[in-house]
Amino acid sequence: MTDIITGAVALGLVWAIVTIGVWITYRILDFPDLTIEGTIVAGAATSAILMTHGVSPLLCLLASFGVGALCGLITGILHTQLKIPALLAGILTGIGLYSINIRIMGNTSNLSLLGTRTLIDRFANLRGIKAILGLGIFENVVNKQNLAAIILVGVVVVMVIALCTWFLRTSYGCSVRATGSNPDMARAQGINIDAAKIVGLMLSNALVGLGGSLLTQYQSYSDVQMGIGSIVIGLASLIIGEVLFGKSSTLRSLIAVAFGAILYRAIIALVIQAGMRATDLRLFTAITVAIALFSPTAIQQVKLLRGRVKRRGDAGL
Amino acid sequence: MLVCKNLSKTFYPGTANERRALCNVNLSLRRGEFVVIIGGNGSGKSTLLNVVSGAILSDAGRIYIDKQDVTFLAEHKRARLIGRVFQDPMLGTAASMTIEENLALANRRGKTRGLGSGVTRTERVQFREMLRPLELGLEDRLTARVGLLSGGQRQALTLLMASLRDPKVLLLDEHTAALDPKTAAKVQEISLQLVREHKLTTMMVTHNMGDALRFGDRLIMMQEGRIVFEAQGPEKQALTVPDLVEKFVAVGSEVIA
DSSP states (O other): OHHHHHHHHHHHHHHHHHHHHHHIIIIISOOOOOTHHHHHHHHHHHHHHHHHTTOOHHHHHHHHHHHHHHHHHHHHHHHHTSOOOHHHHHHHHHHHHHHHHHHHTTSOSEEEOTTSOOHHHHHHTSHHHHHHHTSGGGTTOSOHHHHHHHHHHHHHHHHHHHHHHHHHHBHHHHHHHHHHHOHHHHHHTTOOHHHHHHHHHHHHHHHHHHHHHHHHHHHTEEETTTTTTHHHHHHHHHHHHHHHHOOSSHHHHHHHHHHHHHHHHHHHHHHHHTTOOGGGHHHHHHHHHHHHHHHHHHHHHHHHHHHHHHHHHHTTO | OEEEEEEEEEESTTSTTOEEEEEEEEEEEOTTOEEEEEEOTTSSHHHHHHHHHTSSOOSEEEEEETTEEOTTSOHHHHTTTEEEEOSSTTTSSOTTSBHHHHHHHHHTTTSOOOSSBSSOHHHHHHHHHHHGGGTSSGGGOTTSBGGGSOHHHHHHHHHHHHHTTOOSEEEEESTTTTSOHHHHHHHHHHHHHHHHHHTOEEEEEOSOHHHHHHSOSEEEEEETTEEEEEEEHHHHHHOOHHHHHHHHHHTTOOOOO
């Protein structure tokens, strides 16, 4: 059981990075970006192929980050320069990436990293980390690899949250937020909203690419299908996080969204454990997202009705 | 300061919906001049403001601001020369951002936006001082999200943002039309205060004839894309609402006063 939990947390942390990417487009830019279904694979494929060629896994993270930014750039150009609607621009890039991703992996649809030492392997073998993993409190955890992944990816998530919080508070970050919040106002205040959208999309997709790299290093394989449904997983995590942990400030939203991703993975792990078929997961996710999207409305309705009932009581009726 | 030369704009040319919004309009504003524009719906007033701000490209003619030809300058680049307040209070501010962040966005108009702090400490002090005279209590709510403010408060904030970088031209497009009479009067008062204080060259579109007579150095009436009547100085001061209604009828415009 502890292994199931640590596995879910480790995977959840990896997905937290992807979810933060989704949050930037969906919440900050108000741009429903479907590019990420392709971007996550592009990040994974880039890291996988580089690692099989012996490139340092740390460099692979950077490479995937860069490739992700490039994917965002393409969608950004399609949308702002060719005036293609947001949803369609993302779908087009995503579909095109399918072919590119197979090429990146050397004309195969999946690539195994078995026998390659990933960042997580290397990290787990660091002397200090080994000592921590050997501590008494972790004796129930059989899979030390998960534990190492939690520490490593946890640090990356904290760095990503810090980066995003900082960026969105800078002068340029504010203009990206204004572009998403009110494009008319942004233009009237002299903001080049096309550029701001492209920068936002690049940052978002760069993070998704980074997530893809960590995912492939955690799973020790890359598959061209691994991105399917990622936007829905990202949205589910995002909304679960916001509903449960709030969104009163940028930092709070980011932390909430990261916890949402972990919680989502935990829920999935539990329902699988309880005997749900793996092929039913998509349906389960779709229903979860629908409920999560409805919940803010539902909560408001209940509050409204309660208020009415209460007032009626006060009036002595 | 602002020169419009032979401006023309036709919407949906060559279709059944063809509409001539601007027809060879010539207009020039002296530095610090306050021009009020009135006219019926579809008379071209808003189109004129949109062409000046760069939201719409005219079919013909030229626009000069402070002797610089801005006819083809992109809207966001022109923004450093122009302050704008829209009719819809929701349009002028970013609801999900705080009061100070909105002001800081406006304070960086025409400057490069880099990776420095979005709102600096000196700005915070400056904003508080600027908000105080509005007497809306906003100076103590710098970190409140603008979405929480009322329409009047948002419009007052937009005005402040528009005048923040001493624009060469201030464009007010029926900016009090969506407010209740009391709030509208307050926002009008703030507008006047800012225009005077910064000696702003201003174009104000309004449907309120009382406002049109009370404010501004010059009054312009538009009809079917043309300037059909103009009055300034003592001539404008002598005008009354019935005079204006008469003018409207004379040019064949429907009046709902």
